[in-house]
Amino acid sequence: MRFVVALALLALPAPVLAQEAASPQGLAEWQKIYEVFSHPRCANCHTEDDHPRWSGAHYGPTRIHPFNVRRGPDGFGNTGLTCQTCHQETNAQILHGPPGAPNWHLAPAEMVWFEKSSAQICAQIKDPARTGGMDLEEVAVHVRDDALVAWGWDPGPGREPAPGSAEETFAALERWTALGAPCPAEESGE
Ligand code: HEC
Numbered sequence: 001m002r003f004v005v006a007l008a009l010l011a012l013p014a015p016v017l018a019q020e021a022a023s024p025q026g027l028a029e030w031q032k033i034y035e036v037f038s039h040p041r042c043a044n045c046h047t048e049d050d051h052p053r054w055s056g057a058h059y060g061p062t063r064i065h066p067f068n069v070r071r072g073p074d075g076f077g078n079t080g081l082t083c084q085t086c087h088q089e090t091n092a093q094i095l096h097g098p099p100g101a102p103n104w105h106l107a108p109a110e111m112v113w114f115e116k117s118s119a120q121i122c123a124q125i126k127d128p129a130r131t132g133g134m135d136l137e138e139v140a141v142h143v144r145d146d147a148l149v150a151w152g153w154d155p156g157p158g159r160e161p162a163p164g165s166a167e168e169t170f171a172a173l174e175r176w177t178a179l180g181a182p183c184p185a186e187e188s189g190e
C-alpha cells in the first residue's frame with residue numbers, strides 16, 4: 001500500500017509535490033495547537049455534555065464537576081446555581097478555592113474538545129458553523145485576547161497551566177493557517 005502511494009507521488013506534477021512537502025511543517029504547528037486545546041485547562045470547559053470537568057494533580061483522575069453543576073440554558077449554569085455563584089473574576093488564592101476569570105461559563109456544546117481526537121478538534125476549529133462564526137484568523141485572535149483562554153495559563157494555585165503561552169499559541173495558529181491549515185488523518189481504529 002505504502003509502495004503504491006510512493007509511486008503515485010512520483011507521478012505527481014512538481015507544484016503538487018511542493019504542496020505535499022509543506023504539510024509536515026503545517027502538521028507540526030497543528031501539534032503545538034492541539035497540545036494546548038486538548039490540555040485539561042482548556043478541554044475541561046469545552047465539553048459536549050452538560051458538565052465541566054475537573055482534572056489534574058490536586059483533583060485526582062478526571063471527573064465530572066461536583067455540586068451538581070450544569071450547563072444550563074446558556075452555559076452559565078442553572079438559574080439556581082450559576083457559575084458566578086462560586087467563580088469570581090479572579091482566582092481564589094487558596095488550594096481548592098474556585099478559579100476565576102470574567103464571564104466564567106461553559107463553552108457551547110458544538111465547540112467540543114474534551115475526549116476528542118486531534119483530527120476531530122482540527123475539523124471543529126476549521127468549521128465556522130461550530131466556532132460561533134469565527135474564521136481561523138478570528139480564532140487566533142480569540143486565543144490571544146480572550147480572558148477565559150488567558151486563564152488557561154494562569155489557572156490559580158495547584159493547577160498545571162496549559163503548555164506555552166497565549167502569544168505562542170496565537171503565533172502557531174498564524175503559521176499553521178499560512179501553511180494551509182492541514183489536519184492530521186484520523187488515527188486508525190477510530
Ligand atoms: C471557563 C471556561 C473556559 C475555559 C477554561 C476555556 N474556554 Fe475556550 N471558550 C469558552 C466559551 C464560553 C467559549 C465561547 C465564546 C464565549 O462565549 O466567550 C469559548 C470559545 C473558545 C474558542 C472559539 C471557538 C472555537 O471552539 O473555535 C477558542 C478558540 C477557545 N475557546 C480556546 C480556548 C483555549 C485555547 C483555552 C485554554 C488555554 C480555553 N479556550 C479555555 C470557555 C472556556
Ligand code: HEC
Nearest residue numbers: 052054055067069070076077082083086096097098105106
Ligand atoms: C458551588 C460552587 C461552584 C459552582 C456553582 C461552579 N463551580 Fe466550578 N469549581 C468550583 C470549585 C470550588 C473549583 C475548584 C476545585 C479545586 O480546585 O479543588 C471549581 C473548578 C472549576 C474548573 C477548573 C477545573 C480544572 O480542571 O481546572 C472549571 C473549568 C469549572 N469549575 C467550571 C465551572 C462552570 C463552567 C460552572 C458553571 C456551569 C461552574 N464551574 C460552577 C466551584 C463551583
